[in-house]
Amino acid sequence: MYFSKDNAVTAEMIAERALFHLKYSRGKTLQVATDFDKFWSFAHVVRDLVIDGFTATQEEYLQKDVKRVYYLSMEFLIGKLLERNVLALDILKPSIEALKKLDIDLSTVIQMDIEAGLGNGGLGRLAACFLDSMASMELPAYGYGLRYEHGIFRQEFEDGWQQERPDNWLELGYPWEMVRPEYTMPVFVYGRVENISDTRRGKQPVWTDWQMFKAVPYDIPMIGFQTNTVNMLRLWSARADEGFRLDVFNQGDYVRAVEEKNWAENVTKVLYPSDNTHAGQELRLIQEYFLVSCSVRDIVRRHEKKHSDLRDFAEKNAVQMNDTHPALAVAELMRIFCDEYEMPWDNAWEITTKTCAYTNHTLLPEALETWPVELINRVLPRHLQIIYEINHRFLQRVEMAHPGNSELIQKVSLIEENGHRSVRMANLAVVGSHAVNGVAGLHSKLLRERVMPEMSELYPNKFINVTNGITHRRWLLKCNPELSALITDKIGSGWIHNLKELTKLEPLATDKAFQKEFMAIKRRNKEALGKMIENDLHIPIHPDSLFDVQVKRLHMYKRQLLSTMYLITLYQRIKANPKMDILPRTFVFAAKAAPGYHLAKRLIKLINSVAVVVNHDPDVAGRLKVVFLPDYNVSLAEKIIPAADLSEQISTAGKEASGTGNMKLSLNGALTIGTWDGANIEIAQHVGEENIFIFGHREEELHALAQNSYNPWTYYDNDQELQHVLEAIRVNSFDPSQPALFMDLFDDLTRHGDPFFYMADYRLYLDAQEKVEALFRQPEAWAEKSILNVARMGWFSSDRTINEYAEKIWGIKPISIPDTE
Numbered sequence: 001m002y003f004s005k006d007n008a009v010t011a012e013m014i015a016e017r018a019l020f021h022l023k024y025s026r027g028k029t030l031q032v033a034t035d036f037d038k039f040w041s042f043a044h045v046v047r048d049l050v051i052d053g054f055t056a057t058q059e060e061y062l063q064k065d066v067k068r069v070y071y072l073s074m075e076f077l078i079g080k081l082l083e084r085n086v087l088a089l090d091i092l093k094p095s096i097e098a099l100k101k102l103d104i105d106l107s108t109v110i111q112m113d114i115e116a117g118l119g120n121g122g123l124g125r126l127a128a129c130f131l132d133s134m135a136s137m138e139l140p141a142y143g144y145g146l147r148y149e150h151g152i153f154r155q156e157f158e159d160g161w162q163q164e165r166p167d168n169w170l171e172l173g174y175p176w177e178m179v180r181p182e183y184t185m186p187v188f189v190y191g192r193v194e195n196i197s198d199t200r201r202g203k204q205p206v207w208t209d210w211q212m213f214k215a216v217p218y219d220i221p222m223i224g225f226q227t228n229t230v231n232m233l234r235l236w237s238a239r240a241d242e243g244f245r246l247d248v249f250n251q252g253d254y255v256r257a258v259e260e261k262n263w264a265e266n267v268t269k270v271l272y273p274s275d276n277t278h279a280g281q282e283l284r285l286i287q288e289y290f291l292v293s294c295s296v297r298d299i300v301r302r303h304e305k306k307h308s309d310l311r312d313f314a315e316k317n318a319v320q321m322n323d324t325h326p327a328l329a330v331a332e333l334m335r336i337f338c339d340e341y342e343m344p345w346d347n348a349w350e351i352t353t354k355t356c357a358y359t360n361h362t363l364l365p366e367a368l369e370t371w372p373v374e375l376i377n378r379v380l381p382r383h384l385q386i387i388y389e390i391n392h393r394f395l396q397r398v399e400m401a402h403p404g405n406s407e408l409i410q411k412v413s414l415i416e417e418n419g420h421r422s423v424r425m426a427n428l429a430v431v432g433s434h435a436v437n438g439v440a441g442l443h444s445k446l447l448r449e450r451v452m453p454e455m456s457e458l459y460p461n462k463f464i465n466v467t468n469g470i471t472h473r474r475w476l477l478k479c480n481p482e483l484s485a486l487i488t489d490k491i492g493s494g495w496i497h498n499l500k501e502l503t504k505l506e507p508l509a510t511d512k513a514f515q516k517e518f519m520a521i522k523r524r525n526k527e528a529l530g531k532m533i534e535n536d537l538h539i540p541i542h543p544d545s546l547f548d549v550q551v552k553r554l555h556m557y558k559r560q561l562l563s564t565m566y567l568i569t570l571y572q573r574i575k576a577n578p579k580m581d582i583l584p585r586t587f588v589f590a591a592k593a594a595p596g597y598h599l600a601k602r603l604i605k606l607i608n609s610v611a612v613v614v615n616h617d618p619d620v621a622g623r624l625k626v627v628f629l630p631d632y633n634v635s636l637a638e639k640i641i642p643a644a645d646l647s648e649q650i651s652t653a654g655k656e657a658s659g660t661g662n663m664k665l666s667l668n669g670a671l672t673i674g675t676w677d678g679a680n681i682e683i684a685q686h687v688g689e690e691n692i693f694i695f696g697h698r699e700e701e702l703h704a705l706a707q708n709s710y711n712p713w714t715y716y717d718n719d720q721e722l723q724h725v726l727e728a729i730r731v732n733s734f735d736p737s738q739p740a741l742f743m744d745l746f747d748d749l750t751r752h753g754d755p756f757f758y759m760a761d762y763r764l765y766l767d768a769q770e771k772v773e774a775l776f777r778q779p780e781a782w783a784e785k786s787i788l789n790v791a792r793m794g795w796f797s798s799d800r801t802i803n804e805y806a807e808k809i810w811g812i813k814p815i816s817i818p819d820t821e
């Protein structure tokens, strides 16, 4: 690491510096310091250690004039940073020792760390894993996002119903950010476009009458794992401009003027809490533009430090758009190039498309962003003109290649016309990018074949696949320290830098002594989670039961209701025959539902209602336990995942773009029960189909079913257990005082056509669960498969993913940051 060459980090030094920060940053003595004071002081010691690396990294990028990649994302679900940073700097031992000298427990301090929940789920967590990999692989990279005052809501349950509470992560201060007011950027919205005569260029469009506000950057250092590289995540915070509504000030209405400042400051007030659905609010559009506008300006500013013009912009800068949320970057780059730098359109277009690339994250129609033309015209009038011009030229080319094909034109147009007109952001992103990628093999194929067949024919080489990955440094090394130590003990520590080295564990899969050690660690992780559940929820947990885990956002396509139906089936079997031989199981759910997602919120209530009944029924005799842990977030995931035996990845085939939870769980030795969907397919290919429980209809089969008027009642009529489960849901047999509470869930699976094919997959899922049960009763066979899962998951490191982006899309190379003198 940066500092370690001439300046080894000792426990003495850490202790001394921690006391210094306690005194001079917090104004406290050790005697009166709170746990948060101690955390703050230690976090600043860690932060101080990366400052030299941080400045040296930027200096090196500038001097060498390297090509940089900019990852634009509305979400970065980074979670806690302290422990991760301690591991990245390789100062765990001296830190523990130093804190012990001060009579402080490192784990207490780590607990006080602040959860940065600036994302909803997989998409935001992917961005966070990428930042980790990019820094650890010494790539010149930047994350750009928004500094929401309130991240994803905190979830509580009241009488089994989800309650949303505001997340106040900035309340006590956030030690990992550095505010940079000197790099404040102006952002303009609203107004109109006037054509004004220019003596050289004739009539030119000029955007006027706009309202201006400001973007203040806050930088979070992203420390490479045991390298000198310290990259940054730059998060923008919206502020009112001082001159804001000066006219109102001049009229003497001071209070109203100050009130109006709120408008600007609301822009980064809150993260929109919907996952895989498009909210469509004006404020959300402004948020998206705000991210794009100040980030693009910042990129241009940095480029100009070394270059007198923008001709080689695309050779030095790559912009990756994480989903279509930042797709306005295409129009914004064109506006800056053409309007502010007076570049001819064709040159500007070539540079823009060479610079930009787009990652698609979903095929769900409700998630595809479209914005009403009327709204864009009001908020961003000049951008709408540019989008029209892009569309006009694009459609002209299409018409030339396929004369008279009006159906094709209508399908690929950036403008959707059905009653009212709207801009299709995915089409804008595709046309404006040189590469478009899906996030797993099947998803990329369906993107080409089902969602955008015309586009992929027009641009056969643009569409590629880059399968997602996860950072094993958080999702194994940090979250499962005992397993990590065992692995290092057996195969050395090379896996920390190259996860593929895990294959060296393969020969140990049948080694009885190793199986014992391996399963003992799983058992201790289960005990720890069980204790936490007993403490927090007062549900006694047996660590020898099968921990059946489904943790992810709540969504009908993810089918938490399917595992709930299985659970109800098991309960009904026990009620019918209390003496039956049944494998003890602990069902662990954790999931937030979008606040406006009615069915998802009902499902939370259903699971909590079933839990109350099942957990207390004497006939069950503790053999089934149902636990719904509130407030799923990164830190909770880190506790659950190392304790999982079974990983539920049961989305409707073709609907989960990739999934990354599936990878985290398998890497920690959970066996997957899953559909042929997303990255489950690639997991099956890597771990071996004999080491995973795949079930259910495949996408082609469901596609055919849908085309042949799928009828859920057919399955109902032929399956008594299915009828029995659905009846319990229909009448709410779990709480007769509230009959028909779950009628909407019943209707969705029956009268409303079962859009996610629960009925078709129910029996197949039960059959697969029976195989799970049989295998779990053979501990050695289970252990072998579990070890093989760990050993064969190396390919799913986000280092591999990032390497593919760097080579196939960005054209950037690692650069080592030298040690200083």
Ligand SMILES: *Cc1c(COP(=O)(O)O)cnc(C)c1O
Pocket (backbone or CB within 6 Å): 120, 121, 122, 125, 551, 552, 553, 632, 633, 634, 637, 658, 659, 660, 661, 662, 664
């Ligand atoms: C990994 C992760 C996700 C994504 O989980 P999926 O199962 O892939 O949907 C969501 N939320 C958190 C907190 C995560 O860590």
